[in-house]
Amino acid sequence: MLAAAAARAAEPTPPPWFGKGALSTPASSATTLQAGGPQFTMTIPGAVVSGTVLQAPAASSTVQAPAVPARLQAGPAGKPGFTRTAAAGPAKPPVPYEELHRRASLVMCPTAYAAHFKGPTGENAEVFLLWYIGTLYDQRGLSIAPISTLFIGADLKWAFLSERGGRPAAAIGYLGGLEVPFTGGVVRVSTLANQTPIRQAFVHDVYAVLSRNLGPIAVSGGALYGIKKAFPVILPMLRNPNFSTIRNTPPPPEIVWTAFAGFDLTLAKRHFKVEVMTLPQVNEDRPWLVNTYLGGILGFDFAYLRDRIGWELLGYYQLPFFRWPDQKRLEKERDRMTAARRRP
Secondary structure (H helix, E strand, O other): OHHHHHHHHHOOOOOOOOOOOEEEOOOOOOOOOOOOOOEEEEEEOOEEEEEEOOOOOOOOOOOOOOOOOOOOOEOHHHOEOOOOOOOOOOOOOOOOHHHHHHOOEOOOOEOOOOOOOOOOOEEEEEEEEEEEEEEEEEOOEEEEEEEEEEEEEEEEEEEEEOOEOOEOEEEEEEEEEEEEOOOOOOOOHHHHHHOOOOOOEEEEEEEEEEEEEEOOEEEEEEEEEEOOOOHHHHHHHHOOHHHOOOOOOOOOOOOOEEEEEEEEEEEOOEEEEEEEEEOOOOOOOOOEEEEEEEOOOOOOEEEEEEOOOOEEEEEEEEEEEEEEOOHHHHHHHHHHHHHHHHOO
16 A cells, blocks of 8 residues: 555646646557647546647747738828728719700700709709801892801799699790891991991890700790890891891880790700791781701801891801809719619
8 A cells, every 4th residue: 555655646746737638548558649849648547648738839030010001101201191092983974064055945045944963943044155157048049248246145044843744844034145236348328328227235135935845856935025125136137237228227115025936856966956036016027037056067057037128048156155054063963863862
């Protein structure tokens, strides 16, 4: 018994981190687990325990700093800065600026549509130039006669009603501007006694207009009412007085109404327009003015005028100076509509 006790006292004591070993059934020889670190073997009565000493990784003399995100960059002179990286998103649809403004007017006269991306109602404005360059043909045949008459006009509109069912769109507004008549050329002596000088004039009109879409055609019609000087004073300025001996005076001041109608045909992304203007208060030799727009194919367009002198075919240019809503406003409307559709 004393020998057995002495043998047990000589057995090693387990270390404090004991527990990672493997317990095996009694065997005549000990089994050692290979784990890359120093091994130990302990013998316990009735079992043999073996294990592995866990070692920390060897220290390295080189320490690497964590990668800095690309959006964090140094500012000027080494100061810390922050750069925001934009997330890639779906491409925004282009704003049809020209298309929207084309449908907001015929040629000189307005339609009941406003040029907004969000819809055809709202405020609308345009400043434009109509430059009648000369007569091309009249009742006598080919007759090239320069005119060079300018109309610098402004159209301020509020489209307050959109189409719904059989109801047309509606708008009210102001149409006016400065008319500069033809000056220059050789004046015939016979015309000096008969002609009353036609001077430049500011015209001011308020209007109401209705419009209706019928497939590729948009039809519009309305009336201008003159305040101070009305639109009809423009008509005699569309003739070169040097090529006529018939007196061509402005209409009397009580002629204040102008009726207009027209259509806008869209084919292959081009607009083809016709507008007709007349004076319903005139019963004898009622004047008619027809302006056309041929999709910009020729660079200029044609107008037809009929009055007490006869008829003539004219050429003219139309140049827009200012349009509202502008490009930035339409882009904001597009972005708001896109954000509204993404909301749950």
